[in-house]
Every structure is written in structure tokens, then in C-alpha cells.
Amino acid sequence: MIVLAGTIGAGKSSLTKFISEKLQGAAYYESIEDNEVLPLFYANPQKYAFLLQIYFLNKRFDSIKQASSEDNAVLDRSIYEDSLLFHLNADLGRASNEEVEVYDSLLENMLEELPQASFKKNPELLIHIKVSFETMLKRIEKRGRAYEQLSFDPTLYDYYEELNHRYEKFYENYDQSPKLEIDGDKYNFVEDEAAREIVWQQIENKLAEIRAKN
Numbered sequence: 001m002i003v004l005a006g007t008i009g010a011g012k013s014s015l016t017k018f019i020s021e022k023l024q025g026a027a028y029y030e031s032i033e034d035n036e037v038l039p040l041f042y043a044n045p046q047k048y049a050f051l052l053q054i055y056f057l058n059k060r061f062d063s064i065k066q067a068s069s070e071d072n073a074v075l076d077r078s079i080y081e082d083s084l085l086f087h088l089n090a091d092l093g094r095a096s097n098e099e100v101e102v103y104d105s106l107l108e109n110m111l112e113e114l115p116q117a118s119f120k121k122n123p124e125l126l127i128h129i130k131v132s133f134e135t136m137l138k139r140i141e142k143r144g145r146a147y148e149q150l151s152f153d154p155t156l157y158d159y160y161e162e163l164n165h166r167y168e169k170f171y172e173n174y175d176q177s178p179k180l181e182i183d184g185d186k187y188n189f190v191e192d193e194a195a196r197e198i199v200w201q202q203i204e205n206k207l208a209e210i211r212a213k214n
Helices: 012-023 037-043 045-068 079-091 097-117 133-142 156-173 193-213
Strands: 002-005 124-129 177-181
Touching: 002 037, 002 079, 002 097, 002 156, 012 045, 012 124, 012 193, 037 045, 045 079, 079 097, 079 156, 097 193, 124 156, 177 193
Parallel strands: 002 124, 124 177
Antiparallel strands: none
């Protein structure tokens, strides 16, 4: 099982598709297009931050349970970074202390349940796609989801900037499995086939290193 991490617009879905095809494994994608809560959150973050995170937490828990029982499954975002996303909203005043306590307790219980739900508790590899804040904003604008645009809500600028910063900290502190960081600015694997192959070589080398130790 391989899990990807990265800020909005980093290219997680594109890389998930590419890796899953290379490994001939199942791909698991975050529920975005059919997510009825997400537009509500962007319209009123204070009201819907907790509901959105519970929605995502439930989906991620379900995905990782399924993926853990398969060979070479790839997830474009996982339960391991869920806390980063909710605590950012909480720090921005979008969740009450009571909601934070409920969320933290639920996440802890879910993570403790994973070993019983599957034979693999942790991923074989976490891949973090690191992109600059400028690249992040360009990708968000290019993919064109109206509720994500700064023109829709200028205050999203500060939210996006802090989100990108926290992902860097998340990767530094992550210790649940081996990890690999991909430079998404240097290697534009979303649009450049040559860059995709370079990134794949990095991933393949890391997997070989991990498997040689086991």
C-alpha cells in the first residue's frame, strides 16, 4: 500500500493514477466531485468545517481498510494526514474545542482499529509531493473549481499559504512508514512525460530499498 500526501493542486490524483498503472494495482481517490459538503464548507467554513472533516475521515478510513487487504494499492490521500487538515481549520476558528475533542478521540479510535481491520496497519511508503506556494496557486486556478478560487473568497490566500506550510511540517514529522519526497516544481509529472519517468525511477528505487530490508 502506497499513500500520497500533498497540498491542494500538488498532483496527487495524477501521480496516484500513474503509480497504480505502473504497479497494476487499485487506485483510491478522495471523494471530491461527488462531495456535497465541500461546496458548503467553502461557502461557510465556520459552519461546515467539522461536518466536512467527519465526511472525509469516514471515507479515508473506509479506503484504507479496503486498500490494506490488496497488493499495490495506491491512495491519493490518507487518514494519516487527516488531523493536519482539521486542526488547521480549528486553529482558524472554524471548529469549537468540543468538536476538536470529539474529532481527536474518533481519529485515535480509528487508527487503533486499523490493525484489527486489516493485516497491514501502515503503508509500505508515503510519498509527499512538495510544491511551492506559487505552483499551488497556479494549479488551483488552472483546474477551475469555482469555490476554490481566490476570486470566490480572497481569505483563501492565507488558508492556502498555511496549508502548504503545514504539509512541509507534516512530512518532516511523519514516522508511520518509510517516506519519500518528490519535488513537484522541478518535476512537473502532471504534464511532462519525461518528468513522470524520472519521478517513477525515484519511487521504484525507494521501493527496492524498502523491500531489500524486509
